[in-house]
Amino acid sequence: MEKRAGGITSHLFGGFCSLLRRCMFGVLSVGPVPNHIAFIMDGNRRYAKKRNMAEGDGHKAGFSALLSILRYCYELGVKYVSVYAFSIDNFKRRPKEVQSLMDLMREKIEEILEQESIVNEYGIRLHFIGNLQLLTEPVRVAMEKAMRVTAHNNQRVLLICIAYTSRDEMVHAVQESCKDKRNEVQASKVDKGSNGVIAKIDEDLKRNDIDTRAQHSGNDHQNENKDCCSSNSSSSVLTGVEGAGDNYREAKSTPCSGVVDRIEESSYKEDELPTIKLVDVEKNMYMSVAPDPDILIRTSGETRLSNFLLWQTSTCPLYSPAALWPEIGLWNLVWAVLNFQRHHSYLEKKKKQS
Incomplete structure (x- = not known):
């Protein structure tokens, strides 16, 4: 009986929080709503160490935080969300850790494709961005399947940057532009x-x-x-x-x-040699499937871009809350959006000048 009462209380509290959140988003929607928010998910390992958790548990907690933040973004009306999941530089980590992350990624990809997942709830289209040839075949096959299955979705878009660095993206874009001209x-x-x-x-x-x-x-x-x-x-x-x-x-x-x-x-x-123009390079960027981000959020208090979206964030504000990625919450997103709205007119002028 006591357990049942606790469940009812929890359900009522969850409903109240959901209502409060929607009211808050309604107020935020009066101002400009960002179309694209990018996240550098920093602090998973420090979170696990801080809480004496087993290796890999920090990334599992980070995945749960990702699902929550995606729900908040899509409820607010944000169409595009990009996350920095795995850098090319991360391959330098211990082989056991890298393999554990690859296995976890494949497991979570299969999980988000389930019928009751957030992908089907919000009609999310998945894009995996980066040099996917660097990944193991099982992971690559799972990603290709996810992109194929969600290709018909057009309401929301999730871009997962894996085996990615901005410098590698630029080199790829120039190479593809040269091939096109040839x-x-x-x-x-x-x-x-x-x-x-x-x-x-x-x-x-x-x-x-x-x-x-x-x-x-x-x-x-x-x-x-x-x-x-x-x-x-x-x-x-x-x-x-x-x-x-x-x-x-x-x-x-x-x-x-x-x-x-x-x-x-x-x-x-x-x-005569053909000229490669700016539009040619931008067309061949990995991130050409989405507009440039309006906000870049990096958790754990770090203000470095770490080779992420260097090309696309020239006029993008950076918000860096002290919370580690698994600790990110609703208020972090709200403050980032409020800061974006406060500087929106200035940022729009900078975009037109660039």
Whole structure:
């Protein structure tokens, strides 16, 4: 009986907290609501050490904190949430710890795909961002499955950055941009190949009223009647040249010079290196599937970006609560959003200037 009463009390208290939270979010929604919030989930190991927990339990507590913060963000109206789950630099940790984290990640991916999970509750689409080829095959297969299963969701988006660093993302984007430009050049060579040049030559010849077939037949006739032509035709041609002067020579040279100019122009364009622009690089970023973050939150009081979203956070405010990641709560998110709203007009001006 006492246990049942405790359950009812807990249920009522949970309902009251949920109502209070929704009222608070209603007030926050009067101002600008961030479209994208990014998190650096720092402090899982320190949390476990602080509480004398077994190795790996800190990350399990961190996963529970992630589910709570996702619920808060989506209730507030935030569409995109990004989390820094595992850096490429983290592969330098002890192999046993790395393997434990990979196993935990695969387990949690399968867990969030269950029917009653938060993914299905809020219609979340999953993106795993980073150099996924560095991961073990079981983890990579689980991630690919999760992205495939949630591809139809469009209400909310969760981007999990794993095997990620911003520098690796930039190198990848430049490499892909170079590949794209190379493919464009090769396609251009096919489109403007020999057939294209010949078509342009024929067009020039027709424009100047030159019949190539008549020229060939005239050449054959001259070969058969060489002696006769040399006496009569030569004199008439020479007379024509002397009478027409430079205008004749210029007119007769126009078709050939036009062809030469087109060939030289074509050669120049083929040798010319294409320019890689800013839009090309941004298109090939891992994070191109989402807009730039409006807020970056790093727990544990650290203010370093640790090679996370360096490209995308040039005008993004950084909020760094002292709480370790498993300790992050509703009030941390509320203060971050209030700080964002207070500086929103200034940040929008900076974005337009950049």
